[in-house]
Amino acid sequence: MRPTLAFPTPTRITRLRLAFVCGLLLAGQLNLSTLRAETIRVGFYNAPPLMIQAKHQGIYHDLLQKIAQITGDTFKIEYYSTARLQRQFEEGKIDLEPGVNPQWRQASLHPGIYSIPFAALEQVVLFRPGTAFSILGPNSLKGRSVGTIRGYTYPGFTTSLRQGEIERIDVTDEPQLLRLLDSGRINQVFVDRVVQRYWAQQHPRFYRYPTSRTLNRVDVMLRLRPSLTHALPRINQAISLLQSQGVISQLFAHYLR
Structure with a gap:
């Protein structure tokens, strides 16, 4: 009698990661730099329910967690005042600012690069x-x-x-x-x-x-330093997956019951 082989049932996160890799393959964007997980420094400011400093949670916090589960990246979050956050980005001390529209940063010396929109x-x-x-x-x-x-x-x-x-x-x-x-x-x-x-x-x-x-x-996006240009395809693919599965809408609904 042949032994029965038992395979674990794929989790939701595993399915998302498989879809993520397949999406990059189809888009012709799969290479080592695209898939290399990194630690990305993120600047937040206190703006509940988007970013809730007292609880270290919020819509943007949860969104980055969902993206990290797909891409394998680590998002290291620090809170600043809005004005200081912008200075930190200008000086290259943070790599990512969430929930930004390019027209808000037109006067910046370092406008950055932007993900696809994830909300309005x-x-x-x-x-x-x-x-x-x-x-x-x-x-x-x-x-x-x-x-x-x-x-x-x-x-x-x-x-x-x-x-x-x-x-x-x-x-x-x-x-x-x-x-x-x-x-x-x-x-x-x-x-x-x-x-x-x-x-x-x-x-x-x-x-x-x-x-x-x-x-x-206005549409809002993730604003990144140009040094993360190579990471943009995987981040955009993760956002697209989360949007297609209704996850981002669920994040907003969770805080606005």
Whole structure:
């Protein structure tokens, strides 16, 4: 009687890795540098639920973990203020910045290279109750103060902010922006809709805080130093796999139940 051979059932991660390698083969992008796993230094800033410093988790944190499970790379994450994070990238002290659109870094001396988009973010204005008004464009906010994140770019409002037609009240991260609004020190803040939804979920009183229409919708990507050009095919392939399996949508849904 011949012995029965038992083979382990492939795990979800194993199947993803097989699909990953097959995808690179089909794309003609399989070579040693493409598959060589590396330690990649990542800069985060505190912006729940995208990046949650207190818990070392968040949508972007989980996304990088999923990518690492496929590519074998190790992502070493450090938190900074937004402005310092950008300096760290410029100086080559970090290799990757998540959730960035190229138009936000046009003025950078080292714009970097970008992955394929993995999500889109919508910018809105969040108001204190009883202070909302229609925002049609920059003119709607002229002469007003708006809460902002230091180092952030706000497409469509950049010129008015730079010229002082709209006064920036800068803070270092989204939780400080929330406290600024909640304390009544300011009546409106720029915020991503995903952040606004998370705030309301964590603090139900914020369901009473009205939001403007969507002012801007942009694709977000991973921004990498050019020294990681060789790693871009495997990272893009991993993002494509995660998107096709609905994993990235699930990550957002997990934090925005």
